[in-house]
Amino acid sequence: TVNGERMMESLHDTCKWGTGTRWGPGPNDTGMCRLTLTDSDKSVRDWFKAEMEGLGCKVSIDAMGNMFAVRPGQSAGAPTAMGSHLDTQPTGGRYDGILGVHAAVEAMRVVVENGVQTKYPLAVINWTNEEGARFPKSLHGSSVWAGTLPLDKALALTDVADPTLIAGEELARIGYAGEMECSAKANPLAAHFELHIEQGPVLPENKQRIGVVAGGQGYKWYTITIRGRDSHAGTTPFAYRADPMLLAAFFLTRAHEIARTHSGLVTTGIFHAHPGSINTIPNNVSFSLDFRHVSDAGVAAIDKDIKAMAKELETQGDKYKCAIEFEPLFDAPAVQFHPACRDAIRTAAEGSLAAAEVRDIISGAGHDSCATNLHCPTGMIFIPCKDGLSHNPEEYSTPEDCVLGAQVLLDAALLFDQG
């Protein structure tokens, strides 16, 4: 069984790389800001490599910087993998992704320690840029592996805060542009299991401890640019304005209504106004749009309604009009995870808990597992986090829940290997 103390210690210890906002007095009362492909990401990657090599694993790095630590099994073949990510949001916490990797590392420690002979190889994976917070595609490394994103496009992405910084160059700079081909064909997996915090309110509200993830919401990301006409704030009557800021305000309130009508979600996290002067109506504004729905049909309906709304807004204004452009950034279809993995997870969970403490659940967030699911049986385990709060420095799960999740991860992976 999993050594909980050892796991939590290594989790918190490695949070010295990329420590974020402090929110309380305790030694671990800080969030994380470990944006992908930064120096702090390099440091934690170096730790991961050394740790896994110390456990006798072979660590291979692919062209996207995805890291695969593999321990041989009795037979050769594709490994059963446990994976997640070590990058975080700019105001992220200590659990999103990080827990999944540390639980997998701990599972591997237990396997090595006990000389467990798996039928097939066992792997721990650290996927590159799951968050999409710095380079604006989530599941960035796993999507290239899955073949839904071409490598050249993935490497050409630019930093949302500084467009002179390019993903491929940053990857090379930190020394993690690997030689292995990034592809499910060249580097196949037999299965992918991932432990993650729920990041939402369902488990805590229902006082349940393990979620067997049935699937994930679909979502789409755009950059919206509204082009108007820069003019004087004091002398330009409303009727003479093409004010992209005002149109953006209408756009955002209307998009919110549309998502609500469809029981979906919509969020704008990035917003820029140009040229950025108090007494000049902006020439243009651009902002991110993230919308989600549990079904692909729901995502498509929101997409259609938002585009129709934008067309309608474009015709508003008096003498001058704005133009609204949609630049697609990322498109993640809804996902159903594999029955064999779900079964293995439920069996493993019910080995540690009463059935009533385990529930089937839908993921609101995207995960690398959504990408691996296209090529191999995939399953996810959720544990509760406090108030469902995530992408926030105060994100928190109890050590008990983290350790329980790690145990379920280990047990499910071994069940699958044996099955």
Add this chain to the structure above:
Amino acid sequence: TVNGERMMESLHDTCKWGTGTRWGPGPNDTGMCRLTLTDSDKSVRDWFKAEMEGLGCKVSIDAMGNMFAVRPGQSAGAPTAMGSHLDTQPTGGRYDGILGVHAAVEAMRVVVENGVQTKYPLAVINWTNEEGARFPKSLHGSSVWAGTLPLDKALALTDVADPTLIAGEELARIGYAGEMECSAKANPLAAHFELHIEQGPVLPENKQRIGVVAGGQGYKWYTITIRGRDSHAGTTPFAYRADPMLLAAFFLTRAHEIARTHSGLVTTGIFHAHPGSINTIPNNVSFSLDFRHVSDAGVAAIDKDIKAMAKELETQGDKYKCAIEFEPLFDAPAVQFHPACRDAIRTAAEGSLAAAEVRDIISGAGHDSCATNLHCPTGMIFIPCKDGLSHNPEEYSTPEDCVLGAQVLLDAALLFDQG
């Protein structure tokens, strides 16, 4: 009389310092980006100083970098001044402020050339940071001179795009932190005349050529900060959000309604979202708010209604709420210019034009003249600009109108001196 070709040549020639966006193929078909206290501002200041010294003027620089070029009169005493500003918006044009200084320089050339003996000294002034585009107070230099803004506060202002850059340090860096006290008491003026483009649609729509400015709108600037709770875009139900971006959108649409109801104006030109990640609901957003009304009572009414609206918005949201903060940046009361100056301008204008081509007009924008008006008789002359467009690279006035305006400026200043 004014030498129009010489004036327009020196205007366009000095636009090589801080050239902005190109909008047409011609040599002068570019806008300006000469933000205050930048290297390009230093270059044009150096030109101004050399040009005025070449005309035999004494150039004094005060602690705000305001530049006073003075030619003695028959009697000592406070000079009759012609002034405006050489700084521009980031997407500004070649006329806003620039024309006013070049017309004054040309007027001084004519006076010198013809050996005109004025009763009192005659001055040309270049005021610092009229625009407020880089350091967020408009009429920055003239307000300190007028005593409505303390010098230390004025020098402590930080750059809207990079808060590590401080106005006082930038002023010293470019070598224009002068030794003269910046104050109307230490350095009084007998009068201040300013030629400016209208920047609005009244003159061009009425096919009139000279506006005798009766007064100016009042306006107020704030930085509004809305604080929410950073959380996950995909897993946080609407009812669990405190989304400052959505609240900002409601705020902006409601502020627009309020300004419209009061026949005022409102504009947001700067907008920042933190931390700026596509799939994180922002922790906070901050934006500029500029609102205006022809009367102080109107400005106060808009202010009151916007604050009440903000209070109401704060109580919205379900489980979590946002807080809305107002940081006052700048407050410019409505202005009535001096009858003696208005009379001088009308007499001068009717010397060149039929009375029907001259109109009384209200300024939508603030001007350094609004500050000088607190201490000395002040008057402003407007000429039309194309489509009323300003704070835009395509801002344009015909050479004929520029030259006419300069002639009226010169004639009005001499009338006042003789009067």
